[in-house]
Amino acid sequence: MEIPFTKMHGLGNNYIYIDLFKFDIAEEHLTDLAQGVSDIYTGIGSDGMILIQPSDAADVGMRIFNKDGSEGQSCGNGLRCVAKYAYENGIIQREKFQIETRANIVEAEVSVKADLVQEVTINMGEPILRRQAIPMVGEDTPQVVAEPFTVGDETLDITAVSMGNPHAVFFVDSIDTAPLYELGPIIEKDQRFPGGVNVEFIEVISSRELNFQVWERGSGVTQACGTGACSSVVAAILNGSVQRNEDIIVHLAGGDLVIKWDDNGSVWMTGGADVIASGTYIFNR
Numbered sequence: 001m002e003i004p005f006t007k008m009h010g011l012g013n014n015y016i017y018i019d020l021f022k023f024d025i026a027e028e029h030l031t032d033l034a035q036g037v038s039d040i041y042t043g044i045g046s047d048g049m050i051l052i053q054p055s056d057a058a059d060v061g062m063r064i065f066n067k068d069g070s071e072g073q074s075c076g077n078g079l080r081c082v083a084k085y086a087y088e089n090g091i092i093q094r095e096k097f098q099i100e101t102r103a104n105i106v107e108a109e110v111s112v113k114a115d116l117v118q119e120v121t122i123n124m125g126e127p128i129l130r131r132q133a134i135p136m137v138g139e140d141t142p143q144v145v146a147e148p149f150t151v152g153d154e155t156l157d158i159t160a161v162s163m164g165n166p167h168a169v170f171f172v173d174s175i176d177t178a179p180l181y182e183l184g185p186i187i188e189k190d191q192r193f194p195g196g197v198n199v200e201f202i203e204v205i206s207s208r209e210l211n212f213q214v215w216e217r218g219s220g221v222t223q224a225c226g227t228g229a230c231s232s233v234v235a236a237i238l239n240g241s242v243q244r245n246e247d248i249i250v251h252l253a254g255g256d257l258v259i260k261w262d263d264n265g266s267v268w269m270t271g272g273a274d275v276i277a278s279g280t281y282i283f284n285r
């Protein structure tokens, strides 16, 4: 099967995008296809696959699959790339529109110059903080903030936040010595998170800036994670390190995102989205 694709990235977090307005793929192929296109040796190489598709509830819909074939509920970097693609390929003719994910419907706004999208702002909706809605096991509590979390012989303070997908956020003194590879894969599959979890290590630089590293559920270390950056700013606010209603600059490995959690409850994310290549993938699994 010959499958047309576009490879795009948001701050280096790259996915293979398939436009289901133009092409159809049976559901039973999706896991194999996501694994296939993501493989750097036998496929195209990416952090996963994203489907751009019609939606009954919004202007356009999106599904995100991680490198291991697992399906996520949302993807911040992916949403900015979907917004760019939808606008530049005529799926949408407006600069403000809605995108449906498995988690929710978000509001996107593209800033355009010479018919090309330069930057995208997404209202990612409200964070989910209740323990059992993250989901995280244990007696239900309204929030999980700076709670002792023992992994092996280490005890770290965890703050858990969902942006439709689960995130375990840990604050460290220096991002350069964060135990990303040592603890990321262990915490990702920790039994206390029934659906697995994305793992972020955050260094607070000032009241307006965070350093960020991520081990993503289903993809491992990536250059950036938009829902992770949103979760990290919410976690930093809950821990009193930065303020609500202010633009917080999150320095990710692949570049910067501007995140704000406003007093109405919405989390806003602004950043870039770039096309890398397009072509045809030969799917013969």
Ligand SMILES: N[C@H](CCC[C@H](N)C(=O)O)C(=O)O
Pocket: 013, 064, 066, 071, 072, 073, 074, 075, 076, 077, 078, 165, 166, 198, 216, 217, 218, 219, 222, 224, 225, 226, 227, 228
């Ligand atoms: N690995 C995530 C999905 C991708 C999220 C990330 N790439 C982003 O930009 O938000 C999960 O399984 O929840």
